[in-house]
Amino acid sequence: MEEIAVRYIHFIGILFLASTLAIENMLLSKSMSSHSVKRLVLIDGLYGVSALVTLGAGLTLWFAVGKPSEFYTKNPIFHAKEGVFLLTALLSIIPTVFLLKYRNTTAANLSVPQRIIVIKRLEILLLLILSLLTALMARGYGILSS
Template sequence: MLESVIRYCHFLGIFVLFAVLVAEHLLIKRRLTAEEIHRLARLDALYGVSAVVVLLAGLGLWFWVGKPAAFYSANPVFHAKLTLFVIVAALSVFPTVFFLKHRRTTRESVPVPPIILIAIRLEMLLLLIIPLLAVLMARGVGLG
């Protein structure tokens, strides 16, 4: 039962993470008002919480419940999946820093650097690849 709960938390975290990222993408513009930045900063905080849930549940599945850790550790597809997750996390730093820096702005509007939109779009693209890698891994692709 514990494995099911952890797996459910992992999936729920993934769904929330992607949904929030799509919402950020839909809400971001070339210029943002203080209210829009505040809204995006709150969404980005939820994105961070969901990423932590995904990470912790994933570590639980890897080391604590389910298949032995060696099943995952020896699989290059799993390593590719982890690498993409780390790249997504690194890309998320750009929007997070921007939203935190400007969340208390008193200016009428703030210009959004193009790198913010690029980072969000790259995150979405890479997140679309991770489930494919998970399916391949579950099918044994990458094991000897």
């Protein structure tokens, strides 16, 4: 039952991560009001929390419950998946820092640099790649026979 609970938490974390990322992409625009920036800061915070929940549950699955850790450790697709997750996390720092810097802006409209918008779109693409790598792992791809 412990494994099921952790897998469920992992799955819910992924759903919240995808949902908040989609909402961020919908709300993000080249010019934003101070109210919209504050709303986006809140959503971005939830995105970060969902990423931490997903990571924590994933690490628990890897090292504590479920399949033996070797199942993951010896799988190159798993390593690619974790690399994509890490890249996504590192990329997300840039928009987060931007939003936190301007969260208390009093300007009528804040001009959002194009790179912030591109990074958020790239995060969506990386999430799709993560999903593909997960599906490949679930079907047994990447398992190296001894």
